[in-house]
Amino acid sequence: MAFLSTIPSLARALAERNYESATPVQTAVLEANAANRDLLVSAQTGSGKTVAYGLAIAPNLIAEAERLGQAAEPLALIIAPTRELALQVQRELAWLYQYAGARVICCVGGMEPRRERRDLAAGAHIVVGTPGRLRDHIERGALDVSKLKAVVLDEADEMLDLGFREDLEFILETTPKERRTLLFSATLPKGIASLANRFQHAATRIEVASGESGHADIEYRAIRVAPNEIEHAVVNVLRLLEAPSALVFCNTREAVRHLQAILLERGFSAVLLSGELSQNERNHALQALRDGRARVCVATDVAARGIDLPGLALVIHAELPHDAEILQHRSGRTGRAGRKGVSVLLIPNSRRRRAEQLMAIAGVQPVWSGPPSADEIRKLDQERLLRDPLLTESSSDEDRVMARALLDERSAEDIAAALVRVYRSRLPAPEEVQDPGQGREPRAPREGKGFERPSGPRSRSQGVWFRLDIGAKKNADPKWLLPMLCRRGKITKQDIGAIRIFERETKFEVSESVAKQFLANVGRPDGDPIRIELAAEGAERAPEKPRGARAFDRNAAPDRAPRGKRPKE
CATH class of the missing domain: 3.40.50.300 (P-loop containing nucleotide triphosphate hydrolases)
Incomplete structure (x- = not known):
């Protein structure tokens, strides 16, 4: 000194x-x-x-x-x-x-x-x-x-x-x-x-800002993504790195609102910062990040100017910045005061050349890869569970009394399995994503604005049809409908088949093997105003699709999925 x-x-x-x-x-x-x-x-x-x-x-x-x-x-x-x-x-x-x-x-x-x-x-x-x-x-x-x-x-x-x-x-x-x-x-x-x-x-x-000095404590990663899987890649990057706090950048207010809604639906504690917020709303969002009630902030460049988030370890560029200077400003939010940080750029193939130009101008040499896979994240979850405070913290006498009572009633394997379920329930589910750099399998043929599954384990003859009391008039969209259905019905995305969006209602298919469990779960009150019930057709036949209806299928993703919004109030 x-x-x-x-x-x-x-x-x-x-x-x-x-x-x-x-x-x-x-x-x-x-x-x-x-x-x-x-x-x-x-x-x-x-x-x-x-x-x-x-x-x-x-x-x-x-x-x-x-x-x-x-x-x-x-x-x-x-x-x-x-x-x-x-x-x-x-x-x-x-x-x-x-x-x-x-x-x-x-x-x-x-x-x-x-x-x-x-x-x-x-x-x-x-x-x-x-x-x-x-x-x-x-x-x-x-x-x-x-x-x-x-x-x-x-x-x-x-x-x-x-x-x-x-x-x-x-x-x-x-x-x-x-x-x-x-x-x-x-x-x-x-x-x-x-x-x-x-x-x-x-x-x-x-x-002192030239050369590598501005990037010495920041690890840059460039991730190849399919254009319609950017939001899924954001989810997987957040799950993979598990940063105490993260800042996700979009270029427009609309994109910020859309991405925050997706993250909230998937179980992340996320706030947004955009120019349309009042000063009071902005203060509440920043305070939530500082005291740990929120871990993810989705923001535009202008809205993020001047904010200080102690311990910010991760910056994600969901959309490429307009120039190298903005790239440096965004990334400079992490890697401060001697702490390490990670800056992740999500890059569709159509934007790769532009991304390489930006990083060259900024003096950045990233590590290129495909998006984190769901299997990779699940493997990490197993390792993290073993280090979780649930297992590493010392137990009190009261804890041990309860443990002995459980062992008298259940096997050690049953108790361990219950612990795994509790641990997983706290975590947003990873998304299934593809690496566009490795090529893609041929897609199912397009039909209107969506897809129909021609066959499979959850085809029409094997699925049960349900309905929602919202449709296109209230912004129904698979982008947010799918995670909501999984959350409320306590099932996985693989259990949901076709989704048909009509003007005033939406019908969707659930695998027959979990339909009974799904119906019981969605019948429990949880404060969500959207009503879910068996379709009139039941399991006997699929609902007719009138002209203009949108159909979506979990086994075939469109080249560009529509940007959905939560229903209008």
Whole structure:
């Protein structure tokens, strides 16, 4: 910790957080040639830049003393593009400066402005905020910037992308000319260079984002997928890696809603982030991820800007990003602070060349493979069960009494089998997927918008027909119907045959061997408003398919399955 020895209060805070060595960006901003200079820093998200500029401006704020004086007009202003990033920066600087006696406050959109004005009136050493809210406080006279010694623009490229250039210029023009200005940006486009030339003085250029530094702790995987099996591949990747938290990226709000619905239906605890959410809904989603109530977040690029998810170990690109810069931004959410992360790109054959171009530009060398298979995941589940806390934690006396009572009534094999069932019930079922790189078997002929099974163990003569009281008018679609039927009926996908969607109802076929069990299970109340009952035809004959009805079959997948939605309310 020698590089922090000149500021004991900050060194103490870092030691308590087990900071044993500096990251490249932290080392660079603390070099002698960067001291008291304006800095133009190119650094990737997750490189430790918040602590870097917190350390860099400390000599300007604390000088020779170990602690800051009474809070009054702010000494440092940190500008961030989003509310989440600003709050994250506030938390980081609060612990970094805790023994220096710093008062760090945050001013962002979505918070009560009157409370922020009261906080500013009470005095602050460091103010963190978003451009629009900071400008508003300056114009109203609530934020006095006359005593600023340092201004930091965090993720400046994002702020320009979001249209904050005018606000940034206004803020910088009102601050003292002798201030120190530190500009941090993942990329340095012309807009950033122009901003630097106008508001910085002989800035020292520091670049730590090129080469492999942005990917050193991230393992990249490129997975071949069939176009109609992308959602299934997402399910299997999540099941294979079992990350404590994962971020799945889509390119549109509609795709985000669709994929989150699929994951929820399959039993994942998933939330979504998109531009249509209110600030309150966004806060609830992020809090669910931070406290562990949700493990998967499905998001668009814009909605994910500035969020910090501690322990994020997995990023999945369900849809390819538009350019290499976005690929780096997405992937940079994992592999932070010395922790390892995995970034998975799902790539249909039609997009392979584009994917290879993106990764080449980003300097990424992925490991290529087909999608994780259901058998591979089941094998892993067996291994994980043996390490599950159910088996590894020590047992209490009460546990042992119950165990002996069970052994008196059941065999050890029966009890072990029940344990396996309990364990599996907690896990979403893996999907059957194919590797398009290995070729495909010939498909069944198309018939209208779906398929009919010509024969097989669950053909019409061997299946029992059921009906649902929803149809095409209420967005009935096999994409969500199938997992719902399996969940409610406690059967597998292989037990379901053809699915026929009519305008106002849906009929589907269940294997005769499990039909009785299925009927009993769906008859139990579970809060789902969708009613399932025997079709009028019973098991004697399949329902007639009128012109325009859609038919689907589990043994033959279409080239592109329709994107289903849950029923309209």
